[in-house]
Amino acid sequence: MPFAQQVFALLMSLLVFLVTVDMVRKRRLREEYSVLWLGTSLLMFVLVLRYEWLVALTNFIGAALPTTTLFLGSIVFLMLLGVQFCIKLSRLSDQVKNLAQDNALLRAELSKLTPVGGKKPKNTVS
Template structure:
């Protein structure tokens, strides 16, 4: 594999640094939670390392026995995507359970509020309150 031209190296480094800036802005604005930002920051750091260390991907792929170094990038990306999707599925399941519990709680509170309003109406009319035992 030929060595990358310096122009491509500069473009990839500036793109990775631009992406890091974008992630930092999302965190500062509160649009990206810190727990998810670690994944994106780690991926960006990997891109920066490979942008600076030209032969890195080639050496790692040779050490792992991968014959075509760019395929190692795709393998790692697919693995990372699968892990991230499983994590998001777990978070989604927890949120669905929380929404269900909150919905039940709101229903109980509405019922209790309706009973209190009915109780207040009956008292204002002078009707004695009959409680269930």
């Protein structure tokens, strides 16, 4: 791997790692979502430093070039990320549904208790 490429790849993985950690630190990203990002940047870092591992991996999966392995890895990463989002979205949709239903039912109960015009409760001390 040419030196410039190696430096660029290392810097990129370092950047991704640091930005992710910083986002978690600022509470802008939850720990559960940082796992894939941190894992990928670490993997990139290791594969650049241990180029022979990348070559071995390339031979193992039967790819022609190490760059193909990297591209494949990034596509798999994006797919995993997409699946993670879909799972989370499904859960959130369910939660929103349940909350909205509870909200509707509670509002109906509340309107039975509070007469139109908002009368003061009897036991209020004025």
